[in-house]
Amino acid sequence: MTTADLAAADQRTLIHPHTVIGAPAEPLVLDRGEGALLWDTDGNQYLDGTCGLWQCPVGHGRAELADVAAEQIRRLEFYSSFGDYSNAPSIRLAERLLSLAPAGLERVFLTNGGSEGNETAIKLARLAFHHAGSPERTVVLARHGGYHGMGGASLAATGIEGLRAGYGPLLPDVEWLGKPHGLEHGPHATDLLVAELEKRIEEIGAHRIAAFIGEPVLGVGGMVPPPEDYWPRVREVLRRHGILLIMDEIVTAFGRTGHWFGSEHFGVEPDMIVTAKGLTSGYIPMGAVLIGRSVLELAEGATFLHGFTYNGHPVGSAVALANLDIIEKENLLERATVLGARLRARLDPLAELPHVREVRGVGLMLGIEFADQPTAPVQAGCRADGVVVRASGTSIVLSPPLVITEDQIDTLADVLCKHVAAAAS
Numbered sequence: 001m002t003t004a005d006l007a008a009a010d011q012r013t014l015i016h017p018h019t020v021i022g023a024p025a026e027p028l029v030l031d032r033g034e035g036a037l038l039w040d041t042d043g044n045q046y047l048d049g050t051c052g053l054w055q056c057p058v059g060h061g062r063a064e065l066a067d068v069a070a071e072q073i074r075r076l077e078f079y080s081s082f083g084d085y086s087n088a089p090s091i092r093l094a095e096r097l098l099s100l101a102p103a104g105l106e107r108v109f110l111t112n113g114g115s116e117g118n119e120t121a122i123k124l125a126r127l128a129f130h131h132a133g134s135p136e137r138t139v140v141l142a143r144h145g146g147y148h149g150m151g152g153a154s155l156a157a158t159g160i161e162g163l164r165a166g167y168g169p170l171l172p173d174v175e176w177l178g179k180p181h182g183l184e185h186g187p188h189a190t191d192l193l194v195a196e197l198e199k200r201i202e203e204i205g206a207h208r209i210a211a212f213i214g215e216p217v218l219g220v221g222g223m224v225p226p227p228e229d230y231w232p233r234v235r236e237v238l239r240r241h242g243i244l245l246i247m248d249e250i251v252t253a254f255g256r257t258g259h260w261f262g263s264e265h266f267g268v269e270p271d272m273i274v275t276a277k278g279l280t281s282g283y284i285p286m287g288a289v290l291i292g293r294s295v296l297e298l299a300e301g302a303t304f305l306h307g308f309t310y311n312g313h314p315v316g317s318a319v320a321l322a323n324l325d326i327i328e329k330e331n332l333l334e335r336a337t338v339l340g341a342r343l344r345a346r347l348d349p350l351a352e353l354p355h356v357r358e359v360r361g362v363g364l365m366l367g368i369e370f371a372d373q374p375t376a377p378v379q380a381g382c383r384a385d386g387v388v389v390r391a392s393g394t395s396i397v398l399s400p401p402l403v404i405t406e407d408q409i410d411t412l413a414d415v416l417c418k419h420v421a422a423a424a425s
């Protein structure tokens, strides 16, 4: 099939996520990848400035991960982990994750991806309180600008209104807090956000609130880090009221912020951490929920009637272990910090442009927010110049593979700066 044939067949047969039904877009049909580079079926090369959807710290085309997957498929492709069945890669992965995790996290629930992880964490928080004799603790506190996925609970807790529209009632008992964005709240942002949290808890009643869910740094919301003292102060308030903290680290875990977990960057120890994406670098869809002692104590003795067929997948687990080895051996956490600073130094001057509101980020997850100008032309212009960046609402977001080279970082910056400057006119 030629590229044109493939594109036509795609439009005839597939519905892609986040597209208009009946009006399919012309697809860019990708063929292969290596490191931070991608090639389409016509042989055109692209520099990957986004890792697709943040999922690929170790870069594309790693033969060692393909070998591990093939070996595991030959040995045992899959068997359900419901009840008392298990497999060695899942057990080893759980041990490894707990050895890397912040203090207090003691168990792992393996999933197929991010949304499923958040469904799991929210259900488990509610079940834990139900079991511990507080069945009225069902409320989930979530934040405007947050993104937690596409399931009934994870979408209900997603604070981007357009995404929730049209689906009727989702999970009830989600209550909203302001977007944790320093720029929008001024120099006393943390004081204001913490006061709002205290006020909402008082209005709702702490005895009704099960959990607070948040991303350490908003991802889909535009790569927005909160003020540095935000998380420790939120943590203190939640602890005082017995509310569980679910940290959605689906984007931030496994190196992107320069740490294994974004929680470490902000010095916070959550009750649950939800991960996916970077766990396997996307080579196999997989996620993991890390569960704290605080939750286990509440839920002790409860039957968790929850699970999806492919939980605890041995191939995903084997690939995840090999992926974590690569992150460690190739010092990718340090690379995220060093290369993030290099890219940031090139992008910071863009903040002087009248149509740029802010350049921001942590490690190798950066965002450029526009004032009024549309961001889609920047994405299109960069792609025409062989660089993939993502327009996410009013921001351009960047999260290249952590194996991107210094020269590639400079190319990414050159092309992006050109198109951001051009967007002024």
Ligand code: PLP
Pocket: 053, 113, 114, 115, 116, 118, 147, 148, 149, 150, 215, 219, 220, 248, 249, 250, 251, 276, 277
């Ligand atoms: N949470 C965050 C912070 C995400 O960025 C995403 C996906 O982008 C999800 C949850 C949902 O993960 P998935 O698409 O794997 O279901």
